[in-house]
Amino acid sequence: MAKTILAVDDSGSLRQMVAFSLKAAGYQVIEAVDGQDGLDKAKKQTVDLVLTDQNMPRMDGISLIKALRGMTSYQRVPILMLTTESGDDMKAQGKAAGANGWLVKPFDPQRLTEVVKKVIG
Amino acid sequence: MVPNKIMGSQVKSLLSGVSDHGDRHLAEVETDLVQMNILLGEAIKKLGSSFMAIHSALSIQQETVNLLLSGGTPAPECIARLEAIQGEIGEHVNAAVTGLQFQDMTSQLIGRMVTHLSGLRDVFGALDTGSTNVLPESNHDDIIALLNSLNQMLAERGVALEGALRRAVNQRHMESGDIELF
Numbered sequence: 001m002a003k004t005i006l007a008v009d010d011s012g013s014l015r016q017m018v019a020f021s022l023k024a025a026g027y028q029v030i031e032a033v034d035g036q037d038g039l040d041k042a043k044k045q046t047v048d049l050v051l052t053d054q055n056m057p058r059m060d061g062i063s064l065i066k067a068l069r070g071m072t073s074y075q076r077v078p079i080l081m082l083t084t085e086s087g088d089d090m091k092a093q094g095k096a097a098g099a100n101g102w103l104v105k106p107f108d109p110q111r112l113t114e115v116v117k118k119v120i121g
Numbered sequence: 122m123v124p125n126k127i128m129g130s131q132v133k134s135l136l137s138g139v140s141d142h143g144d145r146h147l148a149e150v151e152t153d154l155v156q157m158n159i160l161l162g163e164a165i166k167k168l169g170s171s172f173m174a175i176h177s178a179l180s181i182q183q184e185t186v187n188l189l190l191s192g193g194t195p196a197p198e199c200i201a202r203l204e205a206i207q208g209e210i211g212e213h214v215n216a217a218v219t220g221l222q223f224q225d226m227t228s229q230l231i232g233r234m235v236t237h238l239s240g241l242r243d244v245f246g247a248l249d250t251g252s253t254n255v256l257p258e259s260n261h262d263d264i265i266a267l268l269n270s271l272n273q274m275l276a277e278r279g280v281a282l283e284g285a286l287r288r289a290v291n292q293r294h295m296e297s298g299d300i301e302l303f
Contacts, residue, residue: 013224021218085289091301101301104298104300105292105298106225107222108215108218108297109219115300119302
């Protein structure tokens with residue numbers, strides 16, 4: 001059974017590119033338009049991996065991670081940040097919140113798929 | 122300090138404050154525009170290159186399809202070439218996917234520029250509102266109080282500008298970014 005990835009990004013084109021890349025590698029992808037939408041969808045269905053942007057309306061990526069880590073079902077689910085942010089201070093905040101990795105945009109589909117495979121198989 | 126000197130000092134402060142505020146907003150907008158131009162240029166170059174390469178690969182594939190349809194047998198090297206082309210198409214599609222992400226970055230830069238221009242418009246709006254409080258019968262004290270409040274407003278907006286407009290997009294190339302697993 002295909003593993004499910006929750007892709008959270010307020011950019012429609014970016015979500016499309018992420019979904020295209022991961023579906024081509026055999027994963028099932030659920031899309032969310034911002035952190036709040038991501039949290040709502042994560043509550044409805046526990047996914048195998050969360051891939052989230054940082055700067056989004058309503059709820060940013062780090063707040064989403066904190067909210068997910070507060071849920072029993074998401075304490076061990078890998079969460080990766082995929083963002084334009086590349087500063088060490090922001091990475092440290094993400095790591096402290098519970099992120100398992102940091103990917104700086106733009107992403108290369110092959111490298112993204114390799115990382116996802118490494119994290120969830 | 123006599124009223125004229127106080128007023129002169131306040132006017133000087135207001136003029137330099139407006140100039141500094143405007144200069145900071147516009148300098149940031151200028152930087153963002155230059156960055157956006159670079160990103161768009163690289164993205165278009167990458168997408169154009171991928172598009173042409175995919176078109177070329179499909180043309181070669183089509184030649185083989187035409188040969189097969191006409192009853193011919195493709196040479197072994199032709200089959201190997203087709204397999205290689207399939208891999209090349211995958212690489213070019215990946216490059217195109219990377220290039221297509223320009224929209225995400227440029228829209229963030231545009232959003233930041235809009236915020237800068239909006240901030241500048243707010244300052245001009247506040248100055249306009251302030252000017253309506255200067256009446257022909259206003260005395261020195263009234264004008265000094267008004268200038269003082271305008272200077273305070275500028276100082277507050279300057280502080281707000283520092284905090285609200287952190288730069289989230291630093292990319293100057295459309296090459297894929299760093300990956301770090303914790």
